[in-house]
Amino acid sequence: MEPVTALRRIAFLLERSQATTYRVKAFRTAAAAVDAMAAGEAARRVEAKSLERVPGIGPRTAEVIREAVAGRVPGYLDRLEKEAAAAPAVEGGRDLLARIRGDCHVHSDWSDGGSPIEEMGRTAAELGHAWAVLTDHSPRLTVARGLSPERLREQLAVVDRLNESWAPFRLLKGIECDILSDGSLDQEPALLDRLDVVVVSVHSELRMDPAAMTRRLEAAVRHPRADVLGHCTGRLLSGRGRPESRFDADRVFAACAEAGTAVEINCRPERLDPPRALLRRAVGAGVLFAVDTDAHAPGQLDWQRAGCARAEECGVPADRVVTTWTADRLLEWAG
Template sequence: MSPDPVAALREVGFWLERSRADTHRVKAHRRAADLVEEMSPAERDRHAAKNSWSTVRGLGPKTVAIISQAVAGDVPTYLAEQRAAGAAPLAAGGAELRAALRGDLHVHSTWSDGGSPLAEMMATARALGHEYCAITDHSPRLRVANGLSAERLQEQWAAIEELQAELDGFRVLRGIEVDILDDGGLDQERALLDQLDIVVASVHSNLRADSETMTVRMVTAIANPRTNVLGHCTGRLVTGERGVRPESVFDAEVVFEACRQFDVAVEINSRPERRDPPSRLIELARDTGCLFSIDTDAHAPGQLDFQTYGCERAEAAGIKPERIINTWPVDRLLGWAGAKKTAAAKQAAQKQAARLRAGRRS
């Protein structure tokens, strides 16, 4: 069955993103999809009847050919070529582990610095076989990434609730990638963090701090009962359009022991330009007894298939599926993620009660 022109253009964008094609090529197809989608039915019918798509400003020869062939009831030639090229797996290993994954816990949308709307990201995750996916847009301090203020985060929750009603059998998790502040604090209101399903805590600033400073900063964030996943721990970039960046320096033995002690999963970030942590640190975290989360850090639909890269690396390090939190059923995952917050709230209540009793005695 041939797709409609909008679906055809978006699918081409998916395959181009997946193959790590130049950004401008991807954007050209997504812009074309938006143009056609925004047309009234009468306008679309008029262009289809006259085959006048080339007169539409913003459409080029390739996108016009895709639209024309899809409207004619054919699978566009360029789409067929992209599907054929995408039939090969992205990585040589990790297939069994990828099949065991039930979800992705680090994904961005146009609410912050992602390239596609929330609905498209979640629909793609579902189409890739996931049972759940967390939306983890950035926190307020990361203004360069359009981080979400407290108000915008709550607005996103309303959008998630509306979208959830359309995705029967698939769970959209409320999450955040919260910036780890210089003092180790988390960059969002505590009361809002308490209401999230998943909190990924990552360092995005002062990446060249000395080892002691960075270690204290990271351990403080890990010890916070609201932190569930330590994101891209070294912050390195090994390739890509943004260039390269060296690893941050910290005492990995101390940081990973803190992850083990405070029940925080170490993220294996699947983005090809990150490959974070490096293999030696994945092995150290494994030997320390840490849990893991294999995530894409996707900013576009085609990048949601990058999990295969992370699975290949986890498999090479001998990480067992039961130690990877996104192989767990959603109820187990949410129970695990919420347990620390519940325990912390209970402890805080007990301390408050003790202070009140002490005040009455005095």
């Protein structure tokens, strides 16, 4: 096993299990350090016992590199693989997961994600996706380093350059756009028109009066550039938690169905949004759906199985899931 492969796989497994950021960063930093070495340098440093003199390589990552150079599966990686295999399996979702072709909600370190765009795109392709949508945050969400119009324009150029060498995989241009209190969207209209997919989400005033929240969401999902309604209740299930926003779900889902805006089935373990009762009401309303990871790290791109299981449990028809579509069909719908 190549040392870079081992280090990246460890980081992936740690991210998938929601390990702390500093643990993950150690392995990704070490992987980058080894990747930058000349051919054979890692083996020479192992022989010279100088690995830990390289910035970004510490005692634990050096041990992984030594074992990989020696042709062994590193012990730490082996333990993580066994823990992952022993974890309780998600029941259901296999049929829908087999049809998934992409992910409409992915973050990078341009906003509050933990990894570069290249790492997120490469991992999505390695997982078998045909496409993924890069959806970093919009300007108002300063706590998440939301992208100003100028930074978003820079990002679009970066995506164009990456796609030149990534075919057949395609990284689509998108945004997770804040829904402002009046239902308007937090980005310049001309920039929204340049994007492939726009996810619209509420991140502020989550305890707004239900009638006002209903009007807010209705206005947002009816916006001509809105494609996906992200984590619609805003709830958080872990830590201190956060209750669901209150709104007239039937009215909001009816607006989604009428406007052709998909409802996101958010796969993050701390969100699992919408709750099952609302998900079943969305099915009854005839809406489209997007099974999305809302990934902020490469390992989190592997979370779609949980969303697929909830979708199947709640009777979501596979032909109404836009993340099972080809990129061309998705772009035709979103356009």
